[in-house]
Amino acid sequence: MPKLNALVAGSTGYIGVQLIKLLVKHKYINIKYLCGNSSVGKKISNYDKSFLNKKLPKIIKFNKNLLKNIDVVFTALPNGEAQDISKHLNKNTTLIDLAADFRLEKSSDYLKWYKQKHRAKNLIKKSLYSLPEINGNDISNHQIISCPGCYPTSILLPLIPLFKNNLIKVKNIVMDSKSGYSGAGRGVHIKFKDKNLYESLSAYGVGYHRHNSEIEQMLKKFTKKKLDFNFTPHLTPMFRGILSTIYVDLEKDVTQSKIIKKLYDFYKKNHFIKILKADSLISTNDVINTNNCFISVCKSKYKNKIIILSAIDNLIKGGAGQAVQNLNIKFNFPIKSGLL
Template identity: 80%
Template sequence: MPKLNALVAGSTGYIGVQLIKLLVKHKYINIKYLCGNSSVGKHVKFYDKSLSKYKLPKILKFNKKLLKDVHVIFTALPNGEAQDISKHLSKNHTLIDLAADFRLEKASDYLKWYKQKHRATNLIKKSIYLLPEINRKEIKKYNIISCPGCYPTSILLPLFPLFKKNLIKLNNIIIDSKSGYSGAGRGVHKKYKDKNLYESLSAYGVGYHRHNSEIDQMLRKFTKKKFEFSFTPHLSPMFRGILSTIYVDLENNISQAKVLKTLTSFYQNESFVKILKPDSLLSTNEVINTNNCYISVCKSKYSNKIIILSAIDNLIKGGAGQAVQNLNNKFNFPEKTGLK
């Protein structure tokens, strides 16, 4: 099978570098171009020495002429920039965006949450928000694929089956998520210069974090009932990983065992979602450098409540790995290709 030529725009950020580290081992991908802005002319090995052993192109500034011999474009850019690139796509291109440019179905929601006007509104309906374990069957119809954010990935995977099967009450879902500081990008040290990232835990985006919009939009597809959730993210003194702790009230006559059985059944054929034994303690260390999501269902001291733990690597399952997973589904490659 001939290889697909790929262009990676935003190739020097944490997720961009992680994506390259996966793509160099993908047997159906040839990295044709790496693009950046301040990094033009450099080698990506400058940002990660482990890439020194691979023959990779120098970093260029993106221009539309590069697209003529490219099949797949990955964009790991600041929000808004993938919209500009999307205007140059032909029907033979597939764009896989790792930022937020096509995550929301309404331009007005994008303006509300990201404080900028959407610059490719005519393409929103031609794109899809794709969490593969939930809606991979829809991928064939779209050439613009939006990968979910890292927090929503860790939250939606455990909640979606419970919404679908009406196992939990929907009026008081509490989500506490902690992420490694790589989730804030390479500018994290400048952005949080007054915080000691290596020794402190910081709450941010309380009540109004942008990822609220994704979680709300996706869950609304699977219930007609009103629901309420509170989501608070935190920056943790670690480089990578996310641990989400989700507190839910059970519907009448629903037990921890029923929830566990539902999740196990729903994900039994999935390669990357692992449902652990009941009351398993879970740490990010178990998923680091993998495309896995580990989920544990734990008892509460109250019989009508449970506590769900969900862990992912924010740079892989929450970013680059999910992009590769979507690539594989789009082009009928085995889903584990490049992700073992």
């Protein structure tokens, strides 16, 4: 099988570097161009020493002419920039976006949550918000693939099967998520300069974090009832990983064991979702440097409630790994390609 030519735009951020690490191991991908802005002319090994012995192109400025011989474009850019690139796609070029440019189905919602007008409204219908284990089968019909955010990935994977089977109530859901600071990008040290990232735990985006929009948009596809949830993200003094703790009320006659069985049955054919034994205590250390999501269902002191623990690596399953997973589905590559 011939290799696909790939371009990575936004190659020097935490997600971009992680993506390149996966792509260099992918036997069906040739990294033709690495693009950046302030990094133009530099080697990617300046940003990660593991690339020192790899034959990779120097970083260049993106321009639309680069797309002529490109099969797949990965964009790990600030919100809005992938919209501009999308306008120049050839009909045979796939765009896989790791930012938020095509996550929301309405341009009005994008304006509401991201405070900027969408610059490629006509392409939203050509895009797919793809959580691979949930709706990955729809990828083949779309030229633009939008990868979910890291927090929503950790929350949606355990909740969607339960919503789909009416096992939990859709009100009074509490989503408490804690992430390594890499999730905020390289600018995190400037943005949170007064927070002492290495020794403190910080809540942010309380009540109105942008990821509320995609969590609600996706969950609404699986229920006709009005949703009622609170999502609160936190930055922790670690580099990578997410642990989400989700508190839900059970529907009548639903038990912890029934929840576990439904999750296990739903994901038993998936390579990257691991449903653990009841009341398993999990940590981010279980999933670091993997594309896995570990899910544990725990008892509450209240009979009609359960507590769900969900752990992922925000840079892989919540970012670059999910992008490669979507790539593999789109081009019919073995699902584990580049992800071992």
